[in-house]
Amino acid sequence: MRDSNFRFQHTAHARDEDEGILPLINVVFLLLIFFIIVGSFSQVDPFTIEPIVSDATEALEETPLVIHMGAEGQLAIGEHNISMEQLPEELQAIVGDTVPETMWIKAHGAADATRLVLLMEQLRSAGVKRLHLLTIQREL
Amino acid sequence: MTKPAFPPIPSPLGPEHSRRRPLVSLTPLIDVVFILLIFFMLASSFLDWRTLEVMTPAPGNPASSPDKALVVELLADGRWLLGGQTLDPQSLQQQIAKQIARHPELTIMVRPEEGVLLQTAIDVLDRLRAAGASKVSLVRGRTP
Numbered sequence: 515m516r517d518s519n520f521r522f523q524h525t526a527h528a529r530d531e532d533e534g535i536l537p538l539i540n541v542v543f544l545l546l547i548f549f550i551i552v553g554s555f556s557q558v559d560p561f562t563i564e565p566i567v568s569d570a571t572e573a574l575e576e577t578p579l580v581i582h583m584g585a586e587g588q589l590a591i592g593e594h595n596i597s598m599e600q601l602p603e604e605l606q607a608i609v610g611d612t613v614p615e616t617m618w619i620k621a622h623g624a625a626d627a628t629r630l631v632l633l634m635e636q637l638r639s640a641g642v643k644r645l646h647l648l649t650i651q652r653e654l
Numbered sequence: 655m656t657k658p659a660f661p662p663i664p665s666p667l668g669p670e671h672s673r674r675r676p677l678v679s680l681t682p683l684i685d686v687v688f689i690l691l692i693f694f695m696l697a698s699s700f701l702d703w704r705t706l707e708v709m710t711p712a713p714g715n716p717a718s719s720p721d722k723a724l725v726v727e728l729l730a731d732g733r734w735l736l737g738g739q740t741l742d743p744q745s746l747q748q749q750i751a752k753q754i755a756r757h758p759e760l761t762i763m764v765r766p767e768e769g770v771l772l773q774t775a776i777d778v779l780d781r782l783r784a785a786g787a788s789k790v791s792l793v794r795g796r797t798p
Contacts, residue, residue: 539684546691553698566773569780570706618705623773627728627766630775631794634710646705649776 559620560590566623568649579614580648581637583621587629598632602640613641620648706776709791711763723761723791724753728778730769743781750785761789 561584582590589596596604605613617637621630634645726746727735734746741749753760762782766775775792782790 535680535684539680539687542684542687542691546687546694549691549694549698553694553700555697556699556701565701565703566776568704568706568776569784570704572705574703574705619708621772623771623776625772626768627770627772627775627792628768628794630708630772631710631766631792634708634792635794638710645708645710647708647776649704649706650701651704652780 560584560593560595561588562622563620564623565650566621566647567652568647569652570647570649571651574618574648578616578618578646579609580618580620581633583619583625583630583633585622585624587625589633598629598636601633601636605637605640615642616644616646617642618646618648706779708779709789710793711791723763724750725763725765725793726750726778726782728764728766728770728775730767732774734778743777746778747781747785750782750787754786758786759789760787761791762787763791763793765793 560582563582563584580591581596584590587598589598589601591605591608594604594608596608619630619633630647637645724736729735733740734743735741736746736749750762764775764778764782779790779792
């Protein structure tokens with residue numbers, strides 16, 4: 515008796531398989547729409563960068579030309595690794611003759627602060643006039 | 655019993671063989687949706703980036719001479735110095751706010767020593783901005 519009851523339940527379950535999976539599809543669709551709307555595509559950084567936290571409130575409006583600085587002070591623009599000493603020449607090789615007036619630096623919070631100052635000096639000597647640091651907002 | 659999601663397809667073999675089968679099988683749809691979901695989860699970034707303008711004096715700029723500006727030195731052992739005096743973050747902010755009240759156009763230079771974390775230097779910049787300083791530059795530390 516118990517066995518036949520089990521068999522009946524099993525068959526009914528198999529028949530309603532598609533209906534049973536509908537809530538799962540609903541949830542997955544909702545998640546998909548959430549990620550499509552809320553998320554924004556991020557470019558993969560050439561190395562791990564732990565963002566700097568600051569009280570800066572100015573939002574990043576445009577897609578800027580970013581120079582990355584890793585925890586060890588290594589530098590990259592996009593996929594191009596660059597050296598600190600040859601930075602003005604290598605920057606010109608990447609961006610062409612017209613060096614942008616403004617550049618953004620995405621630096622690792624554990625990098626050496628003097629290394630950032632050196633980078634800023636090199637960028638200024640390459641012709642960049644304004645420098646912005648990319649940070650995330652401090653949690654209150 | 656719930657209402658079927660799709661109308662049953664009449665079987666050519668007769669009514670006893672007709673089964674409730676959806677027009678489109680849901681399994682490939684679920685596969686595609688799952689793949690899209692995983693793609694968007696991996697490719698999305700939720701970091702809300704902010705920008706902080708940082709300045710360093712141009713070589714040869716008279717404002718870069720330390721005697722015309724207030725210098726905040728950050729030592730590798732974690733101490734913050736203003737005019738050679740060790741200050742905690744709160745009193746540094748108060749001292750700077752006092753100076754800014756007297757000279758609103760005062761340039762402040764933050765000079766981190768080698769070994770100071772960038773996050774620490776940015777914390778100091780935040781303190782100075784909170785104290786009302788608008789002209790804040792980062793300069794390189796003295797070589798020992």
